[in-house]
Structures are given as structure tokens and as C-alpha cells.
Amino acid sequence: MGSTQRLPNAIDLSHHLNTHSKSRNASPLKDILAFMSYEGMISLAGGLPHPSLFPFQSTSISTYPSSVVLDAAGMPKVEQDVLNVTITKEEQTGQMISLAKALQYGSGLGDTSLREWARSFTDTVFGPAYQDFEILLNSGNTDGWCKVVRLLCEPGDFVICEQHTYPSAQALWIPMGCQAIPVRMDGQGIIPEELERLMENWEVLHPKTKRPHLLYLVPVGSNPTGVTMLGARRKAIYDACVKFDIIICEDDPYSFLQYPDYQTGTTDLVYEAVTPNVYKASLAPSFLAYDYQGRVIRLDTFSKTLAPGNRLGYFVANPMFTERLTRATEVETQAPSGWSQAIIGNLLSSWGTAGYLQWLSTLRLQYQRRRDWMCQAIASSFDLRPASSFDLPGAEGLIAFAKGSFSSSAIPIFSFMPPTGGMFIWARLNFASSPRFAEIQSDSSCKDPEQAFSDEIWIKLAKALVLVTPGSYYTPWEGLERTTTKEMGREEGIGYFRLAFSLTTKEEMEIGIERMAMVLNSSWGISSGYEK
DSSP: OOOOSOOOOOOOOGGGSOHHHHTOOOOHHHHHHGGGGSTTOOOOSOOOOOGGGOSOOEEEEEEOOTTOOBOTTSSBSSOOOOEEEEEESSOOTTOSSOHHHHTSOOOTTOOHHHHHHHHHHHHHHTOOSSSOOEEEEESOHHHHHHHHHHHHOOTTOEEEEESSOOHHHHHHHGGGTOEEEEEOEETTEEOHHHHHHHHHTHHHHSTTSOOOOEEEEOOSSOTTTOOOOOHHHHHHHHHHHHHTTOEEEEEOTTTTOBOOOOOTTOOOOOOOOOOHHHHHHHSOOOGGGGOSSSOEEEEEESTTTTOGGGOOEEEEEOHHHHHHHHHHHHHHTOSSOHHHHHHHHHHHHHHHHHHHHHHHHHHHHHHHHHHHHHHHHHHHHEEEEEGGGSOOTTOOSEEEEETTOOSTTOOEEEEEOOOSBSSEEEEEEOGGGOHHHHHHHTOTTOSOHHHHHHHHHHHHHHHTTOOOEEGGGGSOOOOTTOOSTTTTTOOTTOEEEEEEOSSSOHHHHHHHHHHHHHHHHHHTTOOOTTOO
16 A cells, blocks of 8 residues: 555454354365365375366467557557467466466365455555455356345345446345345435435334345446446445444446546547556545445456456455355355466466556546547437536436527436446436326326336337337335335436447447437427438
8 A cells, every 4th residue: 555554454244244154164175175285295085187187288368468559449559469378287487377277176265376466456556444355256246246145135134225226236135035225326426424314214214124234336337327436425435334334345347447527519539548557546446445444345357347258356355254255155156267267367467467557547548438429429419508507406417408409498308427437328317398208197097107108218219229228227126015106205207218338339329329319309299300
């Protein structure tokens, strides 16, 4: 961290473990592996295949050098030598992980050298506020979150989450009978005062129920909202979690895709990567930077920075949590793919930490450019105005009106916050201004007008050959008795769609947003030049 001050060790948080996790013992077979490294040891114990019988002698990968400069299409601007990384079966000088080691049964912790790299990287980039944090490899954040749920949650527990939350995260604990406790958000994510209010009034709001002790959130480029939580906000939330004894699961797949604010009306931006140190300094701090007790379980992954098919990530957590998570790993997944550990470990070793940060700086620019393309496409198909200049309750960022229709009496169709991280734009649709929604609302047989209108629009968009994700997918699960907009106490006359800018080309975005404009104009009863 650059400071000589001795940091504290994590406190005892073992009372947060669930019954299942407390009962786990070390896998007897995995326990034996530790003795095999003793000098002079002859192993007649483990049934490990002999590495000479692995048919793989070596593998080579060709990658960009970390200093590559990419054009708007994501291709190198100039022809240059590729970086060739060869991984041999036997250990070689400068090779982080050999194939003989990577492809063999091993510790549930993951490769030692790769874990050491991840610990050094975490210390350099995020600077945890306690000293005995540990690294445990996993098969990506989905695997990581699954293990956190099995570590901490009992059937019937409540899980604190963002007002709009990642659906696959919920899918893990819904079958356990757990329920979400959503906390209201703004342009930086969860509002600390709302979290404190929830916990201070828990016994009144939820009498005779167990207090929640787990907070799940995506603090950078929140999926689906695209907002990023800055340092002061994180500290306030961390302090509240200390006060109410809550464990924070920091799911941070978009941590390195943080962008400056979008500049409305700008089309001639220059996209240039910065140096590793400048890039590192530009990142919002992790919750680890404020965690002096070891109550943060951070999920880091290579899915968004290298490739999701690698299925490789890691936990950053206190020793007690990593030990319990290791016991689960030993009997569930055993270890992440040896191929992935070997390829990524040796790539990172070749690039070095500074090289990896340089690649992340380049990668961020590519997704920032795509963010800008989508915002510009929306500006081309709609009239955009700052939310601060128009009286529309709940709107933040920019409000979209039909193209060429803006006046004092113009009809606001949707609003959105240009994202400061991640891969998504979260469109907040103003259903209340649509005559068609009023028709649906007047039908007494319709139990959830907001959902019905959202479904109708989604079908029209799909027929127009543009696919978006329904906002209802990101609604926290609060039980069978709270499934409609009204029952959940959600905003009436409002709907949401998530738009991804990560995959499509600039031209596809422009066409897709133009099609979306045609559908929305029609659904709001507005004529425009896009009706062809």
C-alpha cells in the first residue's frame, strides 16, 4: 500500500457462517496432497495420473502485446509482432505454471504462483485495509457467488441488494426460500441512509424475522443500471455494515471498465490509453480499501478483461472465509480449469502487472467508445434534454423526447443516466405519458398494467428486430405475495429496459436505436419522421 503502518488482522466473523458451512471438513484425499511436496517423499497414496501419460506436450498462444493500440473496430492500428507464449509440460525458467502441474489434480486453493500474483495485484491496485487477506481461485464470479450463498445463507434468510439487481444472483437463493430486501438507489448506487433506515427499523418492518447479514451489490457499472459507486459512498455503506454487522459481497466484474462522464453532443472525442499508474489512479476504490475488519468478500474475474470462456476468477477475503470456501471447493468443483490457470497465469507473467494495467487501460477505451456510440445513437433518434431542466419526477441524467417534437408541452418517453462503467444503459420509460398505457390501466381485469405494457413493447421491439432485456428481470424477489408493481410498492406508471452496448457495431447500434424509436413513438401515439 506504500505505507509502513502495520495494518490490523481480520476480526472473528465466524458467527456469520451457516450451519452447512460450519459442518464442512477437509476432503481427506485433498489433505494428503500437501505432504507430497515434502523432500524425499515417495507417494503410494494418491491415484494421480502420471504426467508423462498426458498427451499434451506443449501449447502456444499468440496474444496482443500489452502495449497494443486498437482502432475503433478493436483491431490493432498498426501491424506489429504478436506476443507468443509457449507453455511446456516440464517446468521452464520464467514459466509460471507448467502443463504437468496445471493438468494434474491439485489443491482446491488453485495454483500457488497465480494466487501470489493475484494477492500482489490486489494489494497494489486496491490496498485492503487489513493485512491477512487471502486469495482463493474460483471458476468465475457465478461460481464465486454460488459459494458465498452456500457459505452464509440459511433457508428463509433475507439478502440485502440493490433496487435493481442481477437476476442470476437471485436465482441461487430463491430456491432456498430466501427473499430480497432491496435498497433504493441513485446515480451512485445504494443510498447509505436508506440502508441505515432499513436496519434501524427492521423489527418494526419485519417483526419476528431474522435480521439480514449479507449485502450483495455490483458497485462498478452496476448490472443493470450502469452506475458506479465512488469512495465516499462506499465508506458510508461500509460503516453502516460495521454498525449492523453485515457482510458485503462485492461482485465486481466491471471494476476495470470505468468511464469518465459522457459529454453530451460531443462526437469528435479522442480515445487514447493512459499509463498504468494514471489508469490505476483513475479507478474508484474497492470496498477493500475501507475494510479494516475483513467483512468484505470481493469477487474478481478475468471474464470481462480477458474472456468469459476462461471461467477463472478469485475471491479476496479473510482467512476464515477462504478456509471455509476451500472446503466447499474441494468437494464441489475441486479447482478451476488447469488450462485456464496455465494460459492466464503465463500470460500475466509475460505481461507483468504494469503490462496488464496497460491492457486494461486500452480495453476501457474500447468500451467507453461503445458507450459513447450508443448515447450518440440515442441522441440521433430522439431529442435529449438534461433531466434537471424538465419537471419529470424520478428522472436523472437525460430525458428522451420524440425527434423534432421538443417544446414546453413535449411528451417525455424515457430517461437514462449515461453509464460510468460496465456495458449497459438502463432506460426508465415514462409509461404514464402514453395513451396506450392509459388504456391498459383502465382495464379492471389487468392486475399489473406496467408489466402488461412492458411486455407489449418488448414484443413490438422483437418484431422490429431489436432485442432488449426487460427491466422486470432485475426486480428483486420479495416473495410470492409481492409480485406485481403495486404489491412491491414500485413506482406506478414506470417501466425499464436494459440496452447492452458491448457487442454490436456502431452501425448496428444506430439501426437498432432507430427501430426502437419507431416502436416507442408508435406506443406513445407520436408521429415522427422515422415512421416509414
